[in-house]
Amino acid sequence: MRLILMGPPGSGKGTQAKRICERFRVPHLSTGDILRAEVKAMTPLGSAVAATMEAGGLVSDGTVSAIVASRIAGTDARNGFVLDGFPRTVSQALALDHALGEGGLTAVIELKASEEALYDRICRRAVESARAGEPQRADDNADTLKRRLRAYRAETLPVTAFYKQRSPFFQVDGLLAPGEVTDQILQLLRGCDGVGTVKKY
Ligand code: AMP
Numbered sequence: 001m002r003l004i005l006m007g008p009p010g011s012g013k014g015t016q017a018k019r020i021c022e023r024f025r026v027p028h029l030s031t032g033d034i035l036r037a038e039v040k041a042m043t044p045l046g047s048a049v050a051a052t053m054e055a056g057g058l059v060s061d062g063t064v065s066a067i068v069a070s071r072i073a074g075t076d077a078r079n080g081f082v083l084d085g086f087p088r089t090v091s092q093a094l095a096l097d098h099a100l101g102e103g104g105l106t107a108v109i110e111l112k113a114s115e116e117a118l119y120d121r122i123c124r125r126a127v128e129s130a131r132a133g134e135p136q137r138a139d140d141n142a143d144t145l146k147r148r149l150r151a152y153r154a155e156t157l158p159v160t161a162f163y164k165q166r167s168p169f170f171q172v173d174g175l176l177a178p179g180e181v182t183d184q185i186l187q188l189l190r191g192c193d194g195v196g197t198v199k200k201y
Pocket of ligand 1: 084086139
């Protein structure tokens with residue numbers, strides 16, 4: 001199964017991607033997580049992207065596309081993957097097409113949510129992780145969220161238009177309860193070609 005989960009920051013992509021990956025036993029490829037790990041490990045790549053990420057901007061297409069191309073070619077991704085946070089630009093979508101070759105995508109699912117609700121969620125996520133003593137994301141604050149949403153509107157919404165014309169494309173209300181969102185995604189995937197067997201709990 002080769003799935004792309006799209007949606008603005010705070011729409012629940014990470015939570016849903018984890019659940020879907022567990023069900024289908026495929027890797028969760030989150031470019032945000034991969035880049036945050038590079039920043040944390042203070043690698044040359046991490047140092048190069050840290051300021052952009054903290055400011056809520058987009059890392060260069062070439063950098064993220066190369067990361068994804070190498071991850072989807074890995075042996076752990078031979079039965080598929082769930083991409084979370086990639087592609088975020090049409091140029092990245094074209095690079096992914098090239099990297100995927102003939103097989104194409106099983107589906108693209110967009111989680112929809114109003115910007116007002118996203119502000120609430122992100123601010124709550126910041127407060128809850130601070131309360132739990134967890135490390136806070138440097139970009140989980142109202143100012144940066146504004147920039148991330150602007151980037152989403154300008155760069156990533158055109159990607160949804162791109163996929164609507166080429167791949168099985170679905171939209172799910174990201175503001176529903178997380179379990180409900182998962183159920184709807186699984187239901188949609190049942191109707192798609194190339195979906196492996198769903199693991200029973
Ligand atoms: P995320 O965890 O997906 O919200 O990503 C956090 C940050 O990582 C984004 O605000 C960007 O700075 C960077 N990033 C993650 N994925 C991409 C991507 N596909 N293209 C460009 N920048 C990205």
